[in-house]
Amino acid sequence: MRSVAARRYNRSVLWLSGAYVVLLLGISILFKRNLLGGPIAYPAALLPALPIIGIFAAIGRFIAEETDEYQRMLLIRQTLVATGFALTVATVWGFLESFDLIGHADGYYVAVLWFGGLGLGSCVNRWWERRA
Structure with a gap:
């Protein structure tokens, strides 16, 4: 429930x-x-x-x-994974873009990456639970 x-x-x-x-x-x-x-x-x-x-x-x-402290911890881990994922991709993209190696991406895509990172964080949570 x-x-x-x-x-x-x-x-x-x-x-x-x-x-x-x-x-x-x-x-x-x-x-x-x-x-x-x-x-x-x-x-x-x-x-x-x-x-x-x-x-x-x-x-x-x-x-x-x-x-529920456990459910809260899972959500926090999920959001941390999402944040790390989105910031990593945005940082890498920004450096590649600054050296004219790739085209420009609109800034709002960081939010799209973050929401995708929530899915990745959910997978990390499942993997972590199976390991334990």
């Missing part, structure tokens, strides 16, 4: 993910049709980032509210 914190986290992430899709699609359409410009374009372009930031906050809240 999932804890109250886990259920709240799942609900938040589902809602925020839906908001992200709606905002990203809507804003993308408005920009492609040249319906956004001038000063309003800046806050509009930032709108899809808000649900992603919300997911980061939901993860932090989940860690803070989880009462």
Whole structure:
């Protein structure tokens, strides 16, 4: 059975993910049709980032509210793996890019890497548990 914190986290992430899709699609359409410009374009372009930031906050809240110490430790390990993975790839990419060895990557891909790193962290947790 999932804890109250886990259920709240799942609900938040589902809602925020839906908001992200709606905002990203809507804003993308408005920009492609040249319906956004001038000063309003800046806050509009930032709108899809808000649900992603919300997911980061939901993860932090989940860690803070989880009462099962073992489950909290697993989540913390998972987020540490994700952070290390995303920062490592971003650092390597940045050096390769600075020496003109590869093309530019948009900064928001670091969040994509981090979310992928959560999956990697989950695999690390499973591997660690099997070792024990």
